[in-house]
Amino acid sequence: MNMNHKSYLTLLATGTLVAFALTGCTSKSANPPAGDQSKKPAEAGNQAKPSDTNASTIHVAADTTFPPFESEVGGKVQGFDIDMINAIAKHANLTVDMKTMQFTGLIPALQSGQVDVAVAGITVKKSRMAAVNFSDAYYKSGLSVITKTTSSVKSIDDLKGKLVGTKKGTSSVDLLKSKGITDIKQFDNIDAAYSALASGGVEAVLFDNPVNLNYANTNKDTHVVGGLLTGEYYGIAISKNKPELQKKINDGLKAFQDSGEYKQLFDKYFGGDTAGMVQQGTTPESVALDDTKK
Amino acid sequence: MDSFHIIMEAMPQLLNGLGRTVEFSILTIILASIVGLIAALFRLSRSHFLRFISWIYVEIFRGTPLLVQLIFIALGLPTVLPLNDWFGPTLYPFIAAAIGLALNEGAYITEIIRAGILGIDRGQTEAAESIGMTRFQTMTYIVLPQAFKRMIPPLVNQFAQTIKDTSLLAPIAIVELLYTGQIIVAENFAAFQIYGAVAFLYLVVIFILTQFARYLERRLQIDKR
Numbered sequence: 001m002n003m004n005h006k007s008y009l010t011l012l013a014t015g016t017l018v019a020f021a022l023t024g025c026t027s028k029s030a031n032p033p034a035g036d037q038s039k040k041p042a043e044a045g046n047q048a049k050p051s052d053t054n055a056s057t058i059h060v061a062a063d064t065t066f067p068p069f070e071s072e073v074g075g076k077v078q079g080f081d082i083d084m085i086n087a088i089a090k091h092a093n094l095t096v097d098m099k100t101m102q103f104t105g106l107i108p109a110l111q112s113g114q115v116d117v118a119v120a121g122i123t124v125k126k127s128r129m130a131a132v133n134f135s136d137a138y139y140k141s142g143l144s145v146i147t148k149t150t151s152s153v154k155s156i157d158d159l160k161g162k163l164v165g166t167k168k169g170t171s172s173v174d175l176l177k178s179k180g181i182t183d184i185k186q187f188d189n190i191d192a193a194y195s196a197l198a199s200g201g202v203e204a205v206l207f208d209n210p211v212n213l214n215y216a217n218t219n220k221d222t223h224v225v226g227g228l229l230t231g232e233y234y235g236i237a238i239s240k241n242k243p244e245l246q247k248k249i250n251d252g253l254k255a256f257q258d259s260g261e262y263k264q265l266f267d268k269y270f271g272g273d274t275a276g277m278v279q280q281g282t283t284p285e286s287v288a289l290d291d292t293k294k
Numbered sequence: 295m296d297s298f299h300i301i302m303e304a305m306p307q308l309l310n311g312l313g314r315t316v317e318f319s320i321l322t323i324i325l326a327s328i329v330g331l332i333a334a335l336f337r338l339s340r341s342h343f344l345r346f347i348s349w350i351y352v353e354i355f356r357g358t359p360l361l362v363q364l365i366f367i368a369l370g371l372p373t374v375l376p377l378n379d380w381f382g383p384t385l386y387p388f389i390a391a392a393i394g395l396a397l398n399e400g401a402y403i404t405e406i407i408r409a410g411i412l413g414i415d416r417g418q419t420e421a422a423e424s425i426g427m428t429r430f431q432t433m434t435y436i437v438l439p440q441a442f443k444r445m446i447p448p449l450v451n452q453f454a455q456t457i458k459d460t461s462l463l464a465p466i467a468i469v470e471l472l473y474t475g476q477i478i479v480a481e482n483f484a485a486f487q488i489y490g491a492v493a494f495l496y497l498v499v500i501f502i503l504t505q506f507a508r509y510l511e512r513r514l515q516i517d518k519r
Contacts, residue, residue: 104476196467
């Protein structure tokens with residue numbers, strides 16, 4: 001019976017482990033992994049071809065549950081954001097190494113240096129600008145409410161007291177909270193919110209309008225109500241560890257907008273609807289949502 | 295703001311999530327123990343049918359990932375059955391979560407209980423039957439009390455696993471500890487501090503459980519036997 005002796009050992013082991021974890025994590029951010037993450041073979045086809053051998057590689061993270069900006073069809077990452085970042089990289093003489101992760105993991109991954117750049121229809125917000133750098137805005141979006149055509153909900157004001165679904169940690173959550181709506185179900189992916197909508201798990205979904213429209217187009221028993229609720233702008237998030245990358249990406253973005261490829265992507269993904277088109281050189285500071293006040 | 299204050303500021307919200315985690319853990323441990331005991335007795339019964347039911351149950355729930363089961367029950371089933379209408383969209387996810395967790399953990403507990411019962415010497419049963427005890431009496435007064443003591447260590451192991459498995463409720467939008475942490479990180483991006491605090495809170499809860507189990511083992515003096 002050496003219980004006491006044993007419990008000291010347990011404590012010691014726990015302490016050692018915690019200390020280990022602490023040191024391990026701090027040193028990790030110092031040297032970002034150079035492509036040690038296993039790359040999906042399917043994504044290889046999406047990478048921009050290096051136009052010269054000295055081109056440096058940027059590690060790009062995307063969240064592929066955001067059609068038409070990003071989605072994964074048949075194991076292939078595709079969408080507006082993907083085509084855009086590849087085009088920008090080509091103009092800026094960079095090579096893209098693409099990986100996918102959940103939306104809530106994007107900014108922590110940028111902070112830890114696991115990736116350099118994230119494209120995921122990320123709304124430029126003040127709180128996010130404290131954590132990462134943003135490129136100039138590339139798409140003007142907004143939030144909207146989608147619901148069943150049979151529902152009594154006609155606008156966001158009808159949502160009080162009803163269950164509303166959205167995606168975890170997005171700007172939609174901020175808007176719902178500011179409207180005093182507390183019954184928010186935050187899912188990891190917007191697909192889960194839509195399937196909850198389809199099965200009656202939520203009364204409505206509040207999310208980025210282009211994605212809502214995309215869903216309503218393929219699911220005729222749903223419709224978008226109440227129009228655009230906010231004006232918000234998407235930017236490319238860039239790690240603060242790589243400040244030089246912000247200028248390179250911005251220059252690439254300008255060249256991409258100049259070349260007409262920008263317009264082509266609107267034709268390809270939005271049927272020529274250019275409502276989301278943004279003026280060249282729209283700085284993140286000028287369009288950031290102020291979400292810092294509580 | 296330094297790490298300590300970041301964690302302290304998030305603590306009330308995290309403790310709220312922890313409360314939900316503890317509730318689900320306790321509920322699951324109780325339900326899974328009941329399910330596990332019934333399924334284990336089915337498995338050891340003389341009826342072919344009951345043995346078959348129990349076998350199928352264990353194979354299905356042990357053979358598929360818990361996360362898949364939870365997503366299937368919470369998000370898949372309501373697309374073919376009007377479960378959200380029957381139970382209400384607020385209540386159904388909780389029912390789905392409780393059922394999913396209880397059935398999954400119950401499958402493992404079935405095997406633990408079965409092993410515990412089989413580990414009791416046949417002589418005990420024979421002796422009980424020789425003094426005229428029924429099968430039911432033999433099980434309740436002779437076999438199970440002895441088997442229970444032997445089952446404590448593997449059961450505690452499984453209960454600790456159950457507490458950790460409640461973190462798989464986060465993807466189906468149940469506001470437990472991990473979900474709460476994800477929400478906070480989405481606002482303050484302090485992934486290191488918040489997820490560190492989340493991990494620590496799980497550790498505390500499981501430490502309390504294991505210490506209670508140690509106390510229980512000492513009271514029952516298992517190692518003296």
